[in-house]
Amino acid sequence: MQGQERMCQEVADFFKSVQSVKKGTSIAGLYGIPGQGKTTLAKAFCNFKMGDFEGKVCHLEFSRGDSFERTKLALQYLTRCPQLILQTLTDRDQAQVELYRRLKGQRVLLVLDNVTEESIDEVTDYLKEELGENSCILLSARSVDVLEMHFKIGKRSCMRVPRLEEDEAIEILLEKAPIDVSTMGAEEKAFAVKCADRFLFEEVGRRGQTFHPLALKAFGGHLFSKYGPHLSKWAGEIEGWINRSSYGLDDLLAVLGKAFDSTRPEYRTIFMLLTLYMPTRMSPHKVTEWLAMVLNKEISFIEKAVSLNICF
């Protein structure tokens, strides 16, 4: 993972400043659009804090698996519940009772990754656990609105996924290629920068631009398989994309598939329009108007979709 130490330290520092402390447990949110590195960072943070929490750390992913399996994982990692007992549990309710009993007073780090509207009840159960003093719970979601609206985590207790630096972005782009970034010549470096910069995007409500790691990784792999380690050719291809008025489906679907899958069905058309056909250099206000016109929808519906950060 690029920027691992720096980003984990940022999350740790954020926890120190967090206002949302319930019965001695600090609760913080981490948000960013799909593919921006929430899961990667959340898992790295668990490792980073492993010693501090004496191994009692657990990462639970809410986009897959079932609630019973998750409760058993929490029992296993947070309470060191023996396998023999885990095997006797027959359903989630039973596991939940066991978890509540064993978790009481334990100082733990729990990551609830990828929480959505669909997981409110289950996540809320975890937030109600009576944990030991100075425990930490980190929730990740695709937007701050999801964290605030559904899980009551105030905006000030939520942080965005930290930004990648340019050198880190280049490392991710060239991950598949046998190129040593540290010894790269000036000309090659310039091509690499040009390519990486193509994967900068603007986030709603944040100044400046941010690299998108999943896009860097996916396109890096694609460009390497097409052109080998010849960065001038990579840059040439990328130049072609910029000059094209809309992107080809083939180029984008690999990257977009994941984001698309996790976009709410009612907003999928908007997602596709924004990512594949959005006219370049349009102001956000004009984009909203344009989408409302194309889709024959109310502007408020479009604004809601865009505010949920479904686009990049």
Ligand SMILES: Nc1ncnc2c1ncn2[C@@H]1O[C@H](COP(=O)(O)OP(=O)(O)O)[C@@H](O)[C@H]1O
């Ligand atoms: N800091 C990073 N360094 C290297 N690769 C990263 C980094 N962040 C994300 N990635 C890569 O980008 C992809 C998407 O990251 P992921 O953590 O799954 O995003 P999210 O959980 O926000 O959807 C993964 O393949 C991951 O390996």
Ligand SMILES: [Mg+2]
């Ligand atoms: Mg994720």
